[in-house]
Amino acid sequence: MARRKKHKQHDEHMDESWLIPYADLLTLLLALFIVLFAMSSVDAVKFQQISKAFNDIFTGGTGVFEFPSPTPEGDPSSSTKEQKSLVGNETKTGNLGESEKKELGQIQQKVKQFIQQNNLTDRLGTALTGEGLLVTIRDNVLFESGSADxxxxxxxxxxxxxxxxxxxxxxxxxxxxxxxxxxxxxxxFTSNWDLSVMRAVNFMKILLENPQLNPQWFSAKGFGEFKPIASNATEEGRAKNRRVEILIMPRSQIDQ
Structure with missing residues (x-):
């Protein structure tokens, strides 16, 4: 009877040997999560370093993925519509040196006096830009519609x-x-390009009738409709875009 009781107690004892591999598995999982966390932390640091490098290159002051779209949403021509007409007096000196600003500013004052004396304030304008002094002349001051003469x-x-x-x-x-x-x-004229080029050339020819002007200082370009200063959606805007411009360059840009 004693031997049978002892055998019965041995049969009822629970086998706990499975706990050892289970604990090993939990340890391995914990180690895996620690490694993954460490890797993610390293990647975040590297990302910050890359972001800073791009910020230094672009000097934007914002994160590399935080730069706004270069064109506003909505009407793609809205930026053009918002441009101011150069028929008026504007100052956008850009990269001009102080001495050039002063000298071109003096020339600008002479042009302004001419405009006021001849009551041409609504037809001629000046703008001091980063490229030089820009004098804008509406086409209706010089040309008939569709004509380059x-x-x-x-x-x-x-x-x-x-x-x-x-x-x-x-x-x-x-x-x-x-x-x-x-x-x-x-x-x-088969295109607006042709018309714009010939208007520039014919106007330049009149200027060069002045014997005090050397033709080697002059050049002519035609841009057609591709450099508008106002929206072409309205007659007023189209009138501003039809123009001849005289760009007086800084002395440092004189062709040798």
């Missing part, structure tokens, strides 16, 4: 403007023509 009655204005361009020392001067976006196709 300077009107006879406006050649006197062009010749007076040429007097303003006589400078000592001389400066490089760029004449550029611009149009609105209304297509043109005539026997003489």
């Amino acid at each position: 300077v009107r006879d009655e406006d050649k006197a204005v062009a010749r007076e403007i040429s007097e303003l361009l006589v400078m000592d020392p001389p400066r490089s001067i760029v004449i550029s023509g611009h149009t609105d976006n209304v297509p043109i196709y005539t026997a003489k």
Whole structure:
């Protein structure tokens, strides 16, 4: 009877040998989570270092993924619509040195006096920009619609403007023509590019009738409708875009 009781107690004893591998498994899982956490921490540090490097390159002051979109949402032409007309007086000196600002500012004052004396404030304007002094002339001051020939009655204005361009020392001067976006196709002009180029060239020819101006200082460009300063959605905006510009360059930009 004693032996049977002892055997019964042995049968009822619970086997706990499974706890050892279970504990080992938990230890391994804990170690795995620690390693993963450490890896994620290292990656975060590396990401911060990369972000700082990009910030240093772009000098933006924000995170590398925090830069706003370069174009505003909505109407893609909204930035163009918000541009101010250069027919007026503006100052955006950009990279000009102080001496250049002063010298070009003096020339600007002469042009302003000419504009006021001839009651052309709504047709001519000046802007001191990073490229130089920009004088803007509405196309209706010089040309008939669709024509590149300077009107006879406006050649006197062009010749007076040429007097303003006589400078000592001389400066490089760029004449550029611009149009609105209304297509043109005539026997003489197959595109707005053609029209804008010939307007710039023909206006430049009138200026160079002044013997005090050396043609080597001058160049002409045509941009067609591709550099608007106002929205082409309205007649007022299109009128501002139809223009001839005279860019008086800083002396450091004189072609040798």
